[in-house]
Amino acid sequence: MKTSLAIPVTKVQKSKLAETDFSNLVFGKTISDHMFVADYKNGEWTDLRIVPYGPLQLNPSNAALHYGQSIFEGLKAYKNEAGEALIFRADANWKRMNESAVRMCMPEIPEEVFMEGLSQLIDLDRDWIPTAKGSSLYIRPYMFATDDYIGVKPSDTYKFIIFTCPVGNYYSKPVSVKVETKYTRATEGGTGSAKTAGNYAASLYPALQAQKAGYDQLLWTDGKTHQFIEESGTMNVMFKINGKIITAPVHSDTILKGITRDSVLKLAKDWGEEVEERFLSVSELKSAFENGTIEEAFGTGTAATIAHIRLIHIEGKDYELPEKPSDAFSHRVLAELDGIKYGTKEDPHGWVMKF
Structure with missing residues (x-):
């Protein structure tokens, strides 16, 4: 697909797809191969990249762990009969995430960063979108403070991440x-x-x-x-x-x-x-x-x-x-x-x- 942001991609050495049981998906337990990451520092979003999903390195004084500056969204991708990826109302999630950011004294995310990071990540991991009835690819964008400082104030730095997980029905019955x-x-x-x-x-x-x-x-x-x-x-x-x-x-x-x-x-x-x-x-x-x-x-x-x-x-x-x-x-x-x-x-x- 055409993109307006050049986001560097580091692919996993070995995909987990082959070992994933798509007939037995527990909601939120199985994570796809890659994640989109961006860092906020000096007043701007920078270092946009797609990398293998993996652990984060945080210091014990990380501001989010102490004072809760953390927001998130949830949306889903689906696959139609032609094999195309379909994402439902991503623009609404971007807008709502920025409303949460304002309330929590966090920086807003530019639409281009959110949408390009999302679309390029889904394009890379489109094979993770399940096709069984009732299943989908759950998408979790989230942002958290990254200052190493335990004074009570809004952080100056933040990390924005999007990762995905194939899921079945959240509730299996009424x-x-x-x-x-x-x-x-x-x-x-x-x-x-x-x-x-x-x-x-x-x-x-x-x-x-x-x-x-x-x-x-x-x-x-x-x-x-x-x-x-x-x-x-x-x-x-x-x-x-x-x-x-x-x-x-x-x-x-x-x-x-x-x-x-x-x-x-x-x-x-x-x-x-x-x-x-x-x-x-x-x-x-x-x-x-x-x-x-x-x-x-x-x-x-x-x-x-x-x-x-x-x-x-x-x-x-x-x-x-x-x-x-x-x-x-x-x-x-x-x-x-x-x-x-x-x-x-x-x-x-x-x-x-x-x-």
Whole structure:
């Protein structure tokens, strides 16, 4: 493919492809051969290169390890029947990563650096894109501080890396979730809308307690009152109640601006579905179960795409979702998104980068 940046490439001496079992992919465990790396110093991104995936050398005083200046993104590449690589909404991930960078006092990444590094890496490792149904190449761009200094201040230097891993489905079956009303994921004025490592670290303990109690994930509520549902641990969340799709708005700085969420809402509006971007209260959700007006609940995210929710635990009681018909919205939108991503359906919004 044509490129505008000359990025030097050092290839692996021996690829791991031959020893990789693509029929048994555990999400995030198998890493592809190469990674793209760029360093930020003296006010500019420099030393762009693609090298074999491998360990990093860090000093014990590395600023990111002490103060958490670390952000990341997640997107996926697919392969169509013609063998072309398809990357879904990479421009949205670049924009969101820069929004996270601003919030975390980190340098923004020029579009050319992000897109060229991404596309040239995928072009080199395109054979790592799995072709089985439901599988894809997960792409992890991330940036972290690299100053060797333990004073509390923004770092002056950073490293930006993209690596990839072939993956299967994140959730193999519908999930059960628990409404969390004690612990808090994010509060107004905090970093909840940034995709920063510390947000996920804070969520691990309550999520583990929920898993020990038999639930797959949490539904986080607002940090002030715990009366309104915000998002789930690994995804935004949507409900279809009385014919309306309801999901939390992303103008709040406690909600991550999900790219799959945005895609789902665009398709819903294309299809004439009624959408309400507002906070759903826990009491309203409970009433919807009790009066039978809830039709569907599902998560939206890059890893899961659409994660069907089968059960929600609210205030000490488990509520099961009704059986969904084959033409339920969550089934239709999943099929539509998969069709666009794998190149079997029209891409009216221009979401796919193909090469």
